[in-house]
Amino acid sequence: MRVDIVTIFPEFFGVLDVSLLGRARRDGLLELGVHDLRQWTHDRHRTVDDTPYGGGAGMVMKPEPWGEALDALLGDETDALVILPTPAGVPFTQALARELAAESHLLFACGRYEGIDARVAEHAATRARVLEVSLGDYVLNGGEVAAMAMIEAIGRLVPGVVGNPESLVEESHEDGLLEHPSYTKPQVWRGLEVPEVLRSGNHAAVAAWRREQALERTRRVRPDLLPDDR
Numbered sequence: 281m282r283v284d285i286v287t288i289f290p291e292f293f294g295v296l297d298v299s300l301l302g303r304a305r306r307d308g309l310l311e312l313g314v315h316d317l318r319q320w321t322h323d324r325h326r327t328v329d330d331t332p333y334g335g336g337a338g339m340v341m342k343p344e345p346w347g348e349a350l351d352a353l354l355g356d357e358t359d360a361l362v363i364l365p366t367p368a369g370v371p372f373t374q375a376l377a378r379e380l381a382a383e384s385h386l387l388f389a390c391g392r393y394e395g396i397d398a399r400v401a402e403h404a405a406t407r408a409r410v411l412e413v414s415l416g417d418y419v420l421n422g423g424e425v426a427a428m429a430m431i432e433a434i435g436r437l438v439p440g441v442v443g444n445p446e447s448l449v450e451e452s453h454e455d456g457l458l459e460h461p462s463y464t465k466p467q468v469w470r471g472l473e474v475p476e477v478l479r480s481g482n483h484a485a486v487a488a489w490r491r492e493q494a495l496e497r498t499r500r501v502r503p504d505l506l507p508d509d510r
């Protein structure tokens with residue numbers, strides 16, 4: 281998978297060189313390109329924003345630099361997916377992350393200020409698929425944090441990135457439930473003991489206990505995830 285990121289804060293994404301995604305890049309499983317939007321400006325001040333038509337507070341990102349950036353990064357390619365992080369987007373979920381992990385080329389267009397001129401998404405849709413996505417029902421200062429979170433959630437699902445694919449199965453949201461609590465040594469810690477069933481060696485009993493714990497935790501913390509009959 282290739283991931284391109286266009287941003288006015290390219291230094292923001294240095295962290296993607298470390299940990300899991302850093303190794304995936306070195307192993308050739310993920311290709312990452314981080315691009316400063318200002319390289320597609322042509323004035324002395326490298327201007328990327330201007331006042332909004334219709335008035336209102338804040339500034340809007342100009343369409344010209346974005347158009348040239350997408351021209352340069354998409355070329356004649358037709359199967360790229362342009363992801364626009366925005367509070368007005370569809371919710372980012374584990375299911376969406378799984379879908380996006382199957383893509384061959386993602387381009388994250390990270391807005392700042394009050395957002396990107398709407399014609400950028402409109403014109404991009406004439407040459408690529410465009411998806412406006414939100415991390416959640418809150419507002420960040422720009423698309424970079426959202427893009428970072430999405431790239432991590434998507435990248436770790438790309439085959440080969442996580443050493444043991446089994447570890448991707450028993451996770452919150454993978455089966456529609458929150459994950460069960462986990463324990464490791466010591467058996468007793470500050471008077472708190474690991475549940476006996478986990479030390480029983482009875483795999484069926486452990487699986488049943490974990491399932492019940494996941495259901496109980498989901499009912500308590502995220503009842504909205506449960507269909508009415510669970």
Ligand SMILES: COc1ccc2nc(C(=O)O)sc2c1
Pocket residue numbers: 365366367390391392393394395396413414415416417418419420421422423424426
């Ligand atoms: C101007 O670009 C922005 C601003 C806020 C924002 N908030 C997001 C979110 O997913 O919460 S994405 C995003 C992009």
